[in-house]
Amino acid sequence: xxxxxxxxxxxxxGVLIALAALILFGWWRYDxxxxxxxxTTVVRYNAMFALIALxxxxxxxxxxxxxxxxSTAALGSVAAAMASHYGMAAGIAGGVGxxxxxxxxxxLLVTRANIMPFIATLSTLLAASGAALLLSNQxxxxxxxxxxxxxxxxxxxxxxxxxAAIAMVAYVLGAILLNYTSTGRTVLAIGxxxxxxxxxxxxxxxxxxxxxxxxxxxAGMAGVLLxxxxxxxxxxxxxxxxxxAIAAVVVGGTLLTGGSGSVLTTLAxxxxxxxxxxxxNFENGKGWISLSxxxxxxxxxxxxxxxxxxxxRLTRQNTRSV
Amino acid sequence: xxxxASSRSDSRPGASFDFFAFLARxxxxxxxxxLIVFNLFFTRNFATLQTLNVNLTQVCTIVxxxxxxxxxxxxxxxxxxxxSIMAIAGALAPLIFxxxxxxxxxxxxxxxxxxxxxxxxxxxxxxxxWLVAQFRIQPIVATLVLFIAGRGIAQAMTNSNLQVFRVPxxxxxxxxxxxxxxxQVIIMVVLVIIAAWMLRRTRFGRSILATGGNxxxxxxxxxxxxxxxxxxxxxxxxxxxxxxxxxxxxNSASDANLVGLGMExxAIAAVAVGGTLLVGGRATxxxxxxxxxxxxxxxxxxxANGVPDxxxxxxxxxxxxxxxxxQQQRRA
Numbered sequence: 155x156x157x158x159x160x161x162x163x164x165x166x167x168g169v170l171i172a173l174a175a176l177i178l179f180g181w182w183r184y185d186x187x188x189x190x191x192x193x194t195t196v197v198r199y200n201a202m203f204a205l206i207a208l209x210x211x212x213x214x215x216x217x218x219x220x221x222x223x224x225s226t227a228a229l230g231s232v233a234a235a236m237a238s239h240y241g242m243a244a245g246i247a248g249g250v251g252x253x254x255x256x257x258x259x260x261x262l263l264v265t266r267a268n269i270m271p272f273i274a275t276l277s278t279l280l281a282a283s284g285a286a287l288l289l290s291n292q293x294x295x296x297x298x299x300x301x302x303x304x305x306x307x308x309x310x311x312x313x314x315x316x317x318a319a320i321a322m323v324a325y326v327l328g329a330i331l332l333n334y335t336s337t338g339r340t341v342l343a344i345g346x347x348x349x350x351x352x353x354x355x356x357x358x359x360x361x362x363x364x365x366x367x368x369x370x371x372x373a374g375m376a377g378v379l380l381x382x383x384x385x386x387x388x389x390x391x392x393x394x395x396x397x398x399a400i401a402a403v404v405v406g407g408t409l410l411t412g413g414s415g416s417v418l419t420t421l422a423x424x425x426x427x428x429x430x431x432x433x434x435n436f437e438n439g440k441g442w443i444s445l446s447x448x449x450x451x452x453x454x455x456x457x458x459x460x461x462x463x464x465x466x467r468l469t470r471q472n473t474r475s476v
Numbered sequence: 477x478x479x480x481a482s483s484r485s486d487s488r489p490g491a492s493f494d495f496f497a498f499l500a501r502x503x504x505x506x507x508x509x510x511l512i513v514f515n516l517f518f519t520r521n522f523a524t525l526q527t528l529n530v531n532l533t534q535v536c537t538i539v540x541x542x543x544x545x546x547x548x549x550x551x552x553x554x555x556x557x558x559x560s561i562m563a564i565a566g567a568l569a570p571l572i573f574x575x576x577x578x579x580x581x582x583x584x585x586x587x588x589x590x591x592x593x594x595x596x597x598x599x600x601x602x603x604x605x606w607l608v609a610q611f612r613i614q615p616i617v618a619t620l621v622l623f624i625a626g627r628g629i630a631q632a633m634t635n636s637n638l639q640v641f642r643v644p645x646x647x648x649x650x651x652x653x654x655x656x657x658x659x660q661v662i663i664m665v666v667l668v669i670i671a672a673w674m675l676r677r678t679r680f681g682r683s684i685l686a687t688g689g690n691x692x693x694x695x696x697x698x699x700x701x702x703x704x705x706x707x708x709x710x711x712x713x714x715x716x717x718x719x720x721x722x723x724x725x726x727n728s729a730s731d732a733n734l735v736g737l738g739m740e741x742x743a744i745a746a747v748a749v750g751g752t753l754l755v756g757g758r759a760t761x762x763x764x765x766x767x768x769x770x771x772x773x774x775x776x777x778x779x780a781n782g783v784p785d786x787x788x789x790x791x792x793x794x795x796x797x798x799x800x801x802x803q804q805q806r807r808a
Contacts, residue, residue, distance in 0.1 A: 276796065280792055281790045284787060287789070397623060400617075401620060448632040448636055451627065455625020458617075
């Protein structure tokens, strides 16, 4: 096996190994780490980030970026909370609809107006945040207590929390879409070389548009979960989520230049960052050290640094051997 | 823009008057002038010194950060960590000048505090530049590290406590008014002039644009690409450090959770509206100043005429998208 192959393998499976190692460490060190309560709490809470990271992963694979997901989730949570009074389905539709709307604007700005994704989604970040504040009158909007909407966040399907089930379905669909459909292959082709893809006759504009639409819808769904989990639509929540999602995608081994990536390792990236947080909380509980929330973000940053440095090393060897 | 320091020539021989090109070139300036005229007629008490002061003091920190950001973007990079760096500088300075080590010597305490804070901010920038230049990590990811960790560092330094202080010697940089001009406005103007001069007239400035225009070609032409990159991130950190100090001086308090929050987006928006290409190779510091002023004045105009802040956000978003779209037409 030569170096390039080796690098590829570590890039793809390194995150899975790290995730397994972290879980084993937690299981060995803390009594209740793998207790039903802890596991369901972690996956229930991280489902929102998983949904956002999935959309982000697709956008990044086309060589773009979506900065608007955090405020789209906030807008989605407000819309979902307001619509939840007309029933559970209406609540979900409201949140996803709001997300679709933002995704639509993103898609149009990127594919029709040819605005760079960074700027296009930066402006919708501001606009969605403004819309969320306007809709909600700048306060949190309580969800309907009677319509069953809260089950979307707090319900259980057999032993799986509903948010985690939703995220799992989304990831399975995402993996199938990416690996077994021409749309998925086109996503990767666009990231690999947009002009070349266009010359090959691939529907670059349409697929790019769809990717931003999907990212918006997933962020809206994350908003639905946010509202259901917190019993309220929260217009000021979601600040910085976009960067967390980007970090998860990067940790998952997807390069920001586009053209390659994996859905499964993105999920592993989300879980890795989420469980790292959980482990730090358990470590605090042991009393040996006392890491405040501040130190936890420092640790997360350092972790991202380590991953990125490792990737840089591997990809450099990779290009050298070519 | 007016001083579009460009690595290639814009003049097309024989081109007739192109409305879009004209609008793209001077659009920001025209928009700013239109806004001022509109306000003169419709906003009460607009033409007063107080209005000018309010707007300038509000826009100052954004312009200071955006100046450094313009240089980073000119090399084809981006700096997401500026807000967190502001928080670090804002947390460190009061820790030093409030500490009992210096006893009664306030002047020494304040100067050590300010120098240390700006130094720390510059070091953060150097770290960013090191990641980008040495390890060839994409700027978004490289600066994401400090974006996440930096605010945590600031919070950890202060135990997430609010630091309140009343030190006129220090707060002079935020509240002082020699000849009626706020000190931070003077700082802003000086920084803008130095940066604009540097970008247009010095070898370093040309290196920045060459690096952003075509990195490989610049390297082959003998330009120290790595050093240039490290330098622009260090400058961006330096500017963020100054902005952090100004913010806490105005507030008479430093809250590591809030200082510089969201600043990276405001600064990038100002740079983009100002006409600097986000892919690098072309930059205008004066444009960035105009961009920041335009965004600020739009917000002020809306607020002064009773439009809620949330709606102003949406308008701001539309302006950013429109301005960048307009500049696209010029290149097309």
